[in-house]
Amino acid sequence: MTNRFEIDGEEVLDGEVKPFGNSAHVTVPKRWRGADVKVVRTSEPTEQVEE
Template sequence: MPQDKSQTEEQQQRDRGSVKFEVHGSEVLEKQVKQSGNSGRIYLPPTWVGKRVKIIRLD
């Protein structure tokens, strides 16, 4: 039985080690991680201080 296109794409993503997340929230930002000593750093708006965030590595 042939698979439809979306199943094939999802399988390819899983084969590359990619997973699909569903996240509910208030705002979305896409940023690049900057070097900070021997770690990485992401600067976020000051209004986000004290708020919960989730970080997902895209690539």
């Protein structure tokens, strides 16, 4: 089941979540520093991770 969200914003970036130590991250442009952002997962994870 997919949910639909409507978000007012300035710019959209498509990216991939990558491993980062014991966590994961998404890289955004340096010019976004200090900005408020929202992250929406649009697919099921391809890796199974033990928490």
